Amino acid sequence: MRKTGGYAIGVDLGGTNLRAAAIDREGRILGKSGGKTNLKEGREAVIEDMITAIRALRDQFGHETLAGVGVAVPGFIDLQNGTIVGSNNLPQFDGYPVRDGMSARLGAPVILENDANAAALGEKWLGAGRDVDDLILLTLGTGIGCGAIVHDVIIEGEHGHGTECGHILIDPSPTAPICSCGKTGHLEAFASATAVVNRTRELLAAGKCRAIAERMAAGETLNPRLIAALAHEGDAEALDIILETARYLGLGIVTLLHTFDPSVVLLGGAMTFGGQASPIGRRFLQRIREEIRERAFPALVEKVSIRFAALGGDAGFIGAAGIARMVCRRDRG
């Protein structure tokens, strides 16, 4: 009989990086591994890499005490069939039976979870949501992901599309920018890294943002990190871009507050402009809070905490390990 008191393995299958960790029931990270996601070599190569990473951890920490394996993936999950559906980052996996294939090869239970949902679970287990029952995590990056935990349950949605809050509507104007999903007016089209870069390009085309133009002419890449660096150096136009992004996020969060009434909203992902450690990150957060105060019920504004996530890029595999432990244990009664 397999002991459930041992550890679980969490895998974060990103479009760029593939990371795995063995985590015990107290949340201690026993061991980690990481590498690139070999998408160019095809789906089988990526699955092979995951299997290899998992087997290495299992060999190290024991076959008998492995409770299960969780895999966080950037895409919608068909929970019933254990497949990835409609992932922009992993199109080769569309409809492929990842869960059952991996489970058969490993001889261990495997569970898939959307990456933002996994990160939300990770933050709740070991990160910035440890002290609350309900939280919403927005992951700000190329796109905007979201995970919502309500009464200790992740909102999965009836068809695996729950809390795709990058696609909540914040502007009905027909001239609103087009989202990655092809529709207009969605939050992601205003406040993702892609949106920030697009908006900056428009400003550059209009002859504005000279400081950014100079750095680009010197060979730097236009991205939120460059904009944050310039804002940090005192460039007002760079700061304006960041504060406008914050305003849009505030609009979206108003809707989330009035919908979920959570204890906490966490901001994670790569695009937090330095986060709590940086004066620019703190200005960004302050501007988000101001917009929320302008638009939301005062009773909620007073009670909710809007803050940065704590686990960075580890949140996905931590949450994946956490859900593997929960679900695989539940499945066995």
Added chain:
Amino acid sequence: MRKTGGYAIGVDLGGTNLRAAAIDREGRILGKSGGKTNLKEGREAVIEDMITAIRALRDQFGHETLAGVGVAVPGFIDLQNGTIVGSNNLPQFDGYPVRDGMSARLGAPVILENDANAAALGEKWLGAGRDVDDLILLTLGTGIGCGAIVHDVIIEGEHGHGTECGHILIDPSPTAPICSCGKTGHLEAFASATAVVNRTRELLAAGKCRAIAERMAAGETLNPRLIAALAHEGDAEALDIILETARYLGLGIVTLLHTFDPSVVLLGGAMTFGGQASPIGRRFLQRIREEIRERAFPALVEKVSIRFAALGGDAGFIGAAGIARMVCRRDRG
């Protein structure tokens, strides 16, 4: 010992009407009573009327078999303290211990629930949501209420403000109309009966909507019912007002789909322009669906059903009785 297999009493405490019914475990309405909500005579008079209605039903259907009493109220509920908080319709009840006071007088368990949440539970139990696990109900009236049931659980929110979806943001423009809550850009300020009347008044002030003006000059009251009647008679401007309202609702529902990914979205309340039985109601619904198709993930648009609620004004007390049965049973283990 009280038998739990009997019946529950549901009360719908509205700003205008006070209704109560005894409902058995199979959902049969054993008996009903109804009257006005005597707000002018004060809080105690209203509570007295509720107690009288409940006692009359209990005398008729038995003390021993009453599982519990549920009361649907138009306001936020402090679930822990059993109080009504910040209700525009029932300001006299703010902070008053309604639940415990009624429970002590009745010698029976009493539970409070927000009216839109109760209506959502009612539709799920006996109405248009009987066939699904997850649903969202929008109640369209003076304001816009919302109840969301996810995995069989109502989203209450961490501070009793869950799914106040009348206040999701649909327009960030600084010139957007002001909502009943005092903030701007919320759905309710665009698509409630109040909003429809306000928008029509603006059109009248600009010399438009002659047919409506004539009916008002003949003594009729400006309300959604009049607008629907004129649209039914072929007045294009009246129909435009209805279709614009539908468009705004569609924008709000896009956000709800991308947030909850439900099986069903139900439209209930007094302002459904005749609902499924009326050609105008069906045009209204069709326009809502068109806007959603324009703005939401095709995979979701394909799967979700947007339709009218089925129970009308009975949904509140049916849901209140349903939750009394569920919660009072749960409390007793």
